Amino acid sequence: xxxxxxxxxxxxENGMELYPIEKDTYELFFGPQHMxxxxxxxxxxxxxxxxxxxxxNPGFLHRGFEKLAEFRPWYTNIALLLRICVPESDxxxxxxxxxxxxxxxxxxxxxxxxxxxxxxxMARVSAYLFWIMGLSFKLGVYTAGQWAAAYRERLMRLFEExxxxxxxxxxxxxxxxxxxxxxxxxxxxxxxxxxxxRSKLPDFxxxxxxxxxxxxxxEGIGVMDKKFALAEGVTGPNLxxxxxxxxxxxxxxxxxxxxxxxxxxTLKEGDALARALVRRYELEQDLYILEQLLEMGPPxxxxxxxxxxxKNLPRFKVPAGDAFAHVESTKGDFGAYIxxxxxxxxxxxxxxxPSIAHGIRVLEQLLVGARIADVPIILMSLDNCPPDIDR
Amino acid sequence: xxxxxxxxxxxKILEKAxxxxxxxxxxxxxxxxxxxxxxxDFLMLMKENNFPLMLQISAVDWVKDGEIELVYHLMNVxxxxxxxxxxxxxxxxxxxxxxxVRDIYPAAETYERDVHDFFGVYFEGxxxxxxxxxxxxxxxxxxxxxxxxxxxxxxxKKYKILDRFDENKDKYVI
Numbered sequence: 302x303x304x305x306x307x308x309x310x311x312x313x314e315n316g317m318e319l320y321p322i323e324k325d326t327y328e329l330f331f332g333p334q335h336m337x338x339x340x341x342x343x344x345x346x347x348x349x350x351x352x353x354x355x356x357x358n359p360g361f362l363h364r365g366f367e368k369l370a371e372f373r374p375w376y377t378n379i380a381l382l383l384r385i386c387v388p389e390s391d392x393x394x395x396x397x398x399x400x401x402x403x404x405x406x407x408x409x410x411x412x413x414x415x416x417x418x419x420x421x422x423m424a425r426v427s428a429y430l431f432w433i434m435g436l437s438f439k440l441g442v443y444t445a446g447q448w449a450a451a452y453r454e455r456l457m458r459l460f461e462e463x464x465x466x467x468x469x470x471x472x473x474x475x476x477x478x479x480x481x482x483x484x485x486x487x488x489x490x491x492x493x494x495x496x497x498x499r500s501k502l503p504d505f506x507x508x509x510x511x512x513x514x515x516x517x518x519x520e521g522i523g524v525m526d527k528k529f530a531l532a533e534g535v536t537g538p539n540l541x542x543x544x545x546x547x548x549x550x551x552x553x554x555x556x557x558x559x560x561x562x563x564x565x566x567t568l569k570e571g572d573a574l575a576r577a578l579v580r581r582y583e584l585e586q587d588l589y590i591l592e593q594l595l596e597m598g599p600p601x602x603x604x605x606x607x608x609x610x611x612k613n614l615p616r617f618k619v620p621a622g623d624a625f626a627h628v629e630s631t632k633g634d635f636g637a638y639i640x641x642x643x644x645x646x647x648x649x650x651x652x653x654x655p656s657i658a659h660g661i662r663v664l665e666q667l668l669v670g671a672r673i674a675d676v677p678i679i680l681m682s683l684d685n686c687p688p689d690i691d692r
Numbered sequence: 693x694x695x696x697x698x699x700x701x702x703x704k705i706l707e708k709a710x711x712x713x714x715x716x717x718x719x720x721x722x723x724x725x726x727x728x729x730x731x732x733d734f735l736m737l738m739k740e741n742n743f744p745l746m747l748q749i750s751a752v753d754w755v756k757d758g759e760i761e762l763v764y765h766l767m768n769v770x771x772x773x774x775x776x777x778x779x780x781x782x783x784x785x786x787x788x789x790x791x792x793v794r795d796i797y798p799a800a801e802t803y804e805r806d807v808h809d810f811f812g813v814y815f816e817g818x819x820x821x822x823x824x825x826x827x828x829x830x831x832x833x834x835x836x837x838x839x840x841x842x843x844x845x846x847x848x849k850k851y852k853i854l855d856r857f858d859e860n861k862d863k864y865v866i
Binding site (some may be wrong): 625 | 744747748750751752802804843
């Protein structure tokens with residue numbers, strides 16, 4: 302049998318230029334077009350099939366949203382900023398609107414708050430289903446992925462009826478929401494959908510979360526502990542998988558969350574499997590929250606503030622000041638710091654994507670020592686959303 | 693609106709840091725203003741006072757004052773409190789320098805690289821400052837988030853084939 306060294310020697314003798322390779326390590330550009338990396342690029346230094354060093358390489362998606370937002374009137378920015386994180390586009394809308402509400406000092410009507418809470422929870426459920434789809438594709442359980450996509454489609458249809466759009470809703474606006482809920486029929490449909498998705502959760506458990514292969518593939522890889530996660534600024538399910546019960550919905554309550562009864566699931570292991578299971582429990586809690594909200598019913602009243610300033614949106618002005626608003630997204634703590642100098646455009650919009658914390662430094666450290674086949678699994682268990690980083 | 697827990701936290705921190713100004717903005721929101729050279733002392737103090745989580749470092753370019761404002765967002769997980777630590781530094785490129793805080797909050801490394809790439813603030817002691825970040829090589833050294841960045845000039849230079857930028861017009865809607 303011809304060894305590799307002999308082949309290299311032969312190739313060199315035949316005049317081929319080969320790069321000198323120190324020992325057995327080589328560099329591998331992983332992504333951004335590779336579908337397992339979700340538009341994110343990592344430069345891996347490999348020894349055989351083990352990762353020796355990883356360098357996160359952001360910038361592929363940079364679209365300059367924050368700069369563009371400084372050139373647009375306050376209201377048109379919503380249609381721009383919601384594109385930051387596609388699977389749950391309602392979150393950037395909500396943080397922007399909440400920050401603007403705080404600067405102006407608007408008290409958003411109860412009905413609008415209720416609708417915003419419902420929309421945010423629907424977005425969370427649909428984002429988790431989207432994540433299950435990604436995870437099961439990476440694990441090779443394509444059936445579960447197709448189920449998740451199909452169930453998400455039901456939510457998309459409800460979103461379309463509510464907002465007029467499937468993915469980019471442009472629905473939550475400063476001062477309330479853009480239009481009222483379509484009627485009782487829509488609420489009944491939402492209730493049916495919630496019940497339907499809940500009834501399908503055991504199927505996901507059987508196929509993905511209690512599967513022997515999942516445990517073999519995910520247990521004990523990408524482990525981080527509590528102290529490390531807090532120091533690195535990790536939030537969301539990734540932090541809760543290490544045992545810290547930090548959830549913005551409980552810890553900095555907004556909208557209707559103080560009145561709702563739900564648990565913040567935590568696990569101690571901090572590995573990829575724990576992160577996946579925390580997300581699975583959270584999906585159940587989100588469905589439970591939606592059930593409670595639907596049982597409560599929408600409060601009566603207006604769906605947005607009545608203010609003469611809303612009559613002429615292009616000339617709409619926000620008084621000078623700054624505010625920070627954040628909500629809990631499926632990726633973690635999603636925040637926006639907004640500064641106004643009193644004009645009809647924002648002076649500065651800074652979005653804090655949760656992925657910027659766990660997508661750069663944490664990822665670089667967790668990948669060291671992993672096998673090449675584990676790289677997509679670790680990436681998926683962290684639920685990295687590259688547009689958060691490349692705002 | 694008064695919020696007693698917040699008042700107590702502010703009082704406790706201001707006792708140890710007399711150089712700082714602090715106030716309660718609203719429930720669960722604190723704000724501190726400190727001189728730039730004391731940032732490391734102050735953040736160390738904040739970490740000792742149970743603010744383990746750094747959410748982000750925002751920068752705002754106040755071009756009229758000739759200053760860049762850096763806002764360090766910290767979160768207290770136990771007392772459910774968010775604190776903003778505001779620092780102002782001159783915006784001239786050779787004076788816009790800050791000491792790094794990545795040994796206090798490791799997460800700050802990424803945010804510092806972000807601020808450096810887009811605002812040109814140099815964080816002394818952060819080794820990764822020189823490494824490529826989001827912008828491409830030709831864009832480095834331009835600092836696009838500064839308010840005096842000539843966006844139209846840049847677009848014209850980069851996309852020469854676009855002839856829709858009329859020289860005689862003095863206003864463009866971008």
